[in-house]
Amino acid sequence: MNTLTAYIHLTPVDYAILIIYFIFVLGIGFALKRFMKGSKDFFLSGQSIPAWVTGLAFLSANLGAQEVIGMGASGAKYGIMTCHFYWLGAIPAMVFLAIFMMPFYYGSKARSVPEYLKLRFDEKTRAFNAFSFAVMTIFSSGISLHALARLLETLVQWNYWTCIFVSALIVLVYIFLGGLTSAIYNEVLQFFMIVLGFTPLVFLALKDIGGWSALKEKLIPVAVNQGYAAGTWTHTWIHLGSPIENPMGVGPLGLVMGLGFVLSFGYWCTDFLVIQRAMAADSMSSARRTPLIAAFPKMLFPALVILPGMIAMAMQQQSRGTFLPTINGMTDYNMVIPVLLAKYLPTGLLGLGLTALMASFMSGMAGNVTAFNAVWTYDIYQSYIAPNKSDQHYLWMGRWATVFGILVSIGAAFLASKFDNIMDMLQLVFGFVNAPLFATFLLGMFWKRTTGHGAFFGLISGTGAAALFHGLALSVGDLPGIKGGWLHPCFLFRSEMGQNFWIAIVAWTVCFGLTIFISLITKRAKSDEELVGLVYSLTPKPAVVNEPWHIRPSTLAIIVLICVLILNLIFV
Amino acid sequence: MNFDLRFPLGLMFAIFGLILIGVGIFSSPDIYHKSLDINVNLWWGLVLLIFGGVMLKLAMHKK
Numbered sequence: 001m002n003t004l005t006a007y008i009h010l011t012p013v014d015y016a017i018l019i020i021y022f023i024f025v026l027g028i029g030f031a032l033k034r035f036m037k038g039s040k041d042f043f044l045s046g047q048s049i050p051a052w053v054t055g056l057a058f059l060s061a062n063l064g065a066q067e068v069i070g071m072g073a074s075g076a077k078y079g080i081m082t083c084h085f086y087w088l089g090a091i092p093a094m095v096f097l098a099i100f101m102m103p104f105y106y107g108s109k110a111r112s113v114p115e116y117l118k119l120r121f122d123e124k125t126r127a128f129n130a131f132s133f134a135v136m137t138i139f140s141s142g143i144s145l146h147a148l149a150r151l152l153e154t155l156v157q158w159n160y161w162t163c164i165f166v167s168a169l170i171v172l173v174y175i176f177l178g179g180l181t182s183a184i185y186n187e188v189l190q191f192f193m194i195v196l197g198f199t200p201l202v203f204l205a206l207k208d209i210g211g212w213s214a215l216k217e218k219l220i221p222v223a224v225n226q227g228y229a230a231g232t233w234t235h236t237w238i239h240l241g242s243p244i245e246n247p248m249g250v251g252p253l254g255l256v257m258g259l260g261f262v263l264s265f266g267y268w269c270t271d272f273l274v275i276q277r278a279m280a281a282d283s284m285s286s287a288r289r290t291p292l293i294a295a296f297p298k299m300l301f302p303a304l305v306i307l308p309g310m311i312a313m314a315m316q317q318q319s320r321g322t323f324l325p326t327i328n329g330m331t332d333y334n335m336v337i338p339v340l341l342a343k344y345l346p347t348g349l350l351g352l353g354l355t356a357l358m359a360s361f362m363s364g365m366a367g368n369v370t371a372f373n374a375v376w377t378y379d380i381y382q383s384y385i386a387p388n389k390s391d392q393h394y395l396w397m398g399r400w401a402t403v404f405g406i407l408v409s410i411g412a413a414f415l416a417s418k419f420d421n422i423m424d425m426l427q428l429v430f431g432f433v434n435a436p437l438f439a440t441f442l443l444g445m446f447w448k449r450t451t452g453h454g455a456f457f458g459l460i461s462g463t464g465a466a467a468l469f470h471g472l473a474l475s476v477g478d479l480p481g482i483k484g485g486w487l488h489p490c491f492l493f494r495s496e497m498g499q500n501f502w503i504a505i506v507a508w509t510v511c512f513g514l515t516i517f518i519s520l521i522t523k524r525a526k527s528d529e530e531l532v533g534l535v536y537s538l539t540p541k542p543a544v545v546n547e548p549w550h551i552r553p554s555t556l557a558i559i560v561l562i563c564v565l566i567l568n569l570i571f572v
Numbered sequence: 573m574n575f576d577l578r579f580p581l582g583l584m585f586a587i588f589g590l591i592l593i594g595v596g597i598f599s600s601p602d603i604y605h606k607s608l609d610i611n612v613n614l615w616w617g618l619v620l621l622i623f624g625g626v627m628l629k630l631a632m633h634k635k
Binding site for chain 2: 013016017020021024027028031032035053185188189192196200204207208343344345346347348349352
């Protein structure tokens, strides 16, 4: 956008809502301070949180505002196909995590995901994962911070650096005081803020456009004008036959394997940011229910974040391209949600909506900071810098790691505000590191023959393969360079999304194959006894505890899968 | 841990509900042109108040 007028004018009532929210956020931190007696309280909430709380926090930690803003944008650009990021790219992996993997994370003595790798494989595999995760998570936190400040600067014309410091300070205070518990409780608060803040927005926008069937009608010209079949914006599967049939530019194999398997399982089943929430649960059964409880709201979230994007696209069409603002001559789809907020919500509700948006940025940041704290303190500080200190010492370290993590986040936000390319570059490298991860965990948990050397060199090769393939792949319309093809563009993709999916598939396959191969030619360093609780075939099945059938993880898992199948069938 | 999250959660949304109901009652109808002439503050304030009330009730009931 190029005008300097604020989109949103806040009145004292809106400010009052914002301030009351922050009072509660900080109040929770202060109230929890007295429970933080040892490092386990600070990093793992003393494993005492009920499943409904960890479940909603599990969802919320992932639901940073980039998600809200980004999914709104994708809903406009691609239509209802964006739901694949939820129904295909999240739910199956969440179910798999709950049923098959959580017993090993929660049941082993590991306090973090990298620590699981140390117990299962060896020191070097843990070190690789711990260092890459620590760097990535702190940069993600910085990116959240930057995105929040930039958005508020545009929307309400608050000063960029004031936004950065005020939000960083609030997050710092509540985590410093109450550790992971504070972050988790505030994530639940944020979950309800998003749901209750955005529901009236979606209701009003949908009513204004004339309901779902009118929306479907109005999205037909959007598709046809871009050369796609009439129903492209309102069907999830029908137009996936080949990459040229849909605006995402992906085909069925790339989507199902790349998004539905490699990227989705790689994120939900190995990322400590979300798994830390489940590990804080008060029992094995609660830990396993955590992702399943999260799955129900997760599958309905498209109605809150993708649907507004679709509505905005219909309005963009009706207004002949003037509804959404432009940036450098291109439509700025990231403004979908903010523009709708400003259009429909009167003062009062507007404060609630804006607070919800801020809340989601801050909890995204807090999630990253708490995951960083634990990995830094347990997997780096305690392992390599200062082993054998008292538990109080590690609690102290965790508190100061919060301060350090937030300062680095501010630094990262500064970098992001000065050099767009650095952030693109970093996110690219993070993608390379993450893509092969699930192969390592899958083999480690389900094949006892997998060795430490196999895991480590498999991971490194998978990461290398991702980088190499990126050098050979380019999407139509991009120039060779940071977008790919810097070696020689010999694989052409219809879209960057398709390119990313295939990079992930290549990385995963290389890691999977090489880990098996190297494991077979190297000697096992861990005996069967050492792997009890870490590998599927060597671990006794979790005993069926005395709980009613309807809250058992397996029952919930089946219900989740049936619901998601029904959603796919309705919007096929 | 003796800390029921439903208490602050319920309290906060009950307060938000009361604020929105207040705005809904005292504001001029002009501000609702953008929300399709629906007094969304009043209606949504009621929803938030009920939600907050239920959470508070559950939190106290347990004790």
